[in-house]
Amino acid sequence: MKLLKVYWFCMILLGSLSVQGQELLITNVNIVTMDGEEVLSNHAIYVVDGKIDKIIPLNAQTPRMASPNLVDGKGAYVFPGLAEFHAHLPVANDGSTQLQQESMWLYLANGVLRIRSMLGHPTHIDLRSRVNSGETDGPRVFISGPSFNGNSVSSPDQAAEMVREQKAAGFDHLKIHPGVELDEMWEISKTAKSVDIPFGGHVPLAVGLDNALSSGFKSVEHMDGYLEALLPNDLVIDPTTSGPFNLKLVGEVELEKLPGLIEQTLQTGTYIAPTLTLFDRYFGYIPAEEFRKAPEMKYLPGPLIQQWVNTKSQLERAGMLDEEYVAPYLAFRRKLFLALHESGVPMIMSSDSPQVFNVPGFSIHHEIKLMSDAGMSNYEILKTGSVVPAQYMSKESEWGMIKEGMAADFVLVSKNPLENLETMQQPIGVVMRGKFFDQNRLQEELEKIEINHLRK
Template identity: 75%
Template sequence: MNSIKVSLLISFCLLSFFAFSQKALVTNVHIVSMDGKEVLKNQAVYIVDGKIDQIIPLTAQTPRMYSENLIDGQGAYIFPGLAEFHAHLPVENDGNTQLQEESMWLYLANGVLRIRSMLGHPSHIDLRARVNSGETPGPRVYISGPSFNGNSVTSPQQAAKMVREQKEAGYDHLKIHPGVELDEMWEISKTAKELGIPFGGHVPLAVGIKNALGSGFKSIEHMDGYMEGLLPDNLEIDPATSGPFNLKLVGEVQMEKLPNLIQMALDQGTYIAPTLTLFDRYFGYIPADEFRQAPEMKYLPGFLIQQWVNAKKQMERAGMLDKEFVAPYLEFRRKLFMELHQSGVPMIMASDSPQVFNVPGFSIHHEIRLMSEAGMSNYEILKSGSVEPAKYMGEENDWGMIKKGMAADFVMVQNNPLEDLNTMQKPLGVMIRGQWISGEKLQAELDRIEKNHERKP
């Protein structure tokens, strides 16, 4: 586009800039578009009705752009924002939605602009509607229905009925938990495929990783089932002695079995939600009292933190989390994570929040740190939180990148996140649905939430 056309375009933008309130202009930014690794330097982004209408290079020939509502990035970077694809939204409590709404702000304040809630409740459907309408500020929300597990599923026929009911209720996804039998799993799979609703979750012991992949699990949460699939065929698992997630059996793993499982995942198009931070914090050997003191715990109710402490301490007292057992297991998980990733199995960013010592939004940055320490590149980490989740939902043409025609959902930070992952921990502001929320507003909401949960001296 020559300089005359650029001038005409910008003149048109300025003439019409605030004819409608749904328009916005962000200028003087560098764009980490995630459409490849190149950073677009010195750009302006023109937004109309929540979508990116134009991306305009700023050159010596570009006229000065000004508006009373102009968002001047002053050389900051913008990227598509992060997705937390294993969240556990709080449920409404007798009409009280405070914790739900606070969770929404905790995500936004950490640059999380989309979540997939993986343990559904009818109140989440109402929350999604309020967020989508703009009544409740928050990231865009996808909701799994109530879990399919050994208590909720009683037969293949009842399982199929449950799938149909959740689809009709408006859930976006199905969540599988332990206890589902193999014949029930096949019926869940068959019905879900007929209705076009994705499913994923834990791998029930009676199903196993090969059948889970074969049935069409869209996502394997926590990399569950892989270790069991790598154990000797004649090894009998005794859950009473094998520890959480059978971590005490890690010494029996036969890694030579992994390539076959990887090929199955690639053939099926299965994604992995690794939740490295859940295992580092909940099932790791670092004591519960140390995590109790983490600074972000001040944003959640004290009774919830105490529940988490009690749950972890119970395992500590039973000797399940001794370092001699846990350290080899965590090392195995890091190795498994990288083997899957480097083989091309797509990863979706997931931290399991709010769960034990994982505070909404903040836990994503713990997940990012662990992904980096395992060996994943900064670009691939960002991709797992943007491009891959969009593909997962079949919406890669709508979001996940900063491109013309896509959703105006992005985060502004001081430095280039492809070089500095820590910069994402302190957004200068977020653009969500074409609406700008400044860093000052995000901090004010954090301060308000902290005050709501002040501990008594």
């Protein structure tokens, strides 16, 4: 039966349907549109050429529907998928794209449909092209250029030239790291605005949060700079003793300064990439050897896992990650995260993968749990992975919700994620750019990756 005949009253209520290109019909699903918290119960989604063409309520009067590509959702819940908006995509060393392609499948298998890679390389431009063309399966990819830091930036003029070069190369974003001086930051800001490319990242100590926000940081990664901005004005930071991200100074924080910082963040429209799980795992007091045993570590190369163990163990041996220092710092970060969120500062879902013990895709579910533990509602958590990333990329009319005319990027799960966050850890299926991947296909790809990295 042609799809022209499958919709009741189609000529009267829906208008004529013109079937062209690749089509997909998913029936018997409940839709978490993310255009508010309402769930559309018992609907069908008709996809043409990678876009949602029709969303159809099903009832007793709806005729049987058919399609060459028909998926019975069997009561599944559909939502727009998740984001990893602080990723570090592998580099295609020696021409091998294996790790890049594996990362794409690790994200898809966990329902992550959009990523922002924050430490770019020219091979990432090629990866983005292959994914967008459909040659390589994967989530939507946005690429930051190589880092602006104390080693890569030598003067304001040279920093400005770096901005122009990265824009010309086709990167989507600029990444700021520690070591950038204040005069260099202002030149980066001015040039980036002139060529229309967003920037953000860490807050260099010489720049400070106030100047970072004023310069136009579109995103502050890791909530960096807020602790330092809350310290007494006369306190001199000694990085050799203050610990990673100055965590040992958390007892000096003056929280009465926080409302002013929040107001400035709101005024500048800056987004926050909190990466709670990075700090819980990398800078937390749980030993490195415990994280080595996590089941998802089997999907990454053994030498990389060992490198992570070595990195964290070194901090442990130095006494930097003792519970007496780390526990108050992590509690402060949770409090800061919730205060920023409840004040209306937009949060983008991010976990910093693959970084220390954060495996692509899997780490997003660790991030979700920590956001929930901090007090964020399920609906707001889902927004950080769908609506807000689309707004960040100025693509809110194209993706981030499940609406007619938007991209057919969504995930099927067995329970309502607004009520059960854990259901998102086991996708029944994923639709990416209108292409359906069932649970069996996703599992097959995970098994291939596991075999590639069997420990010998």
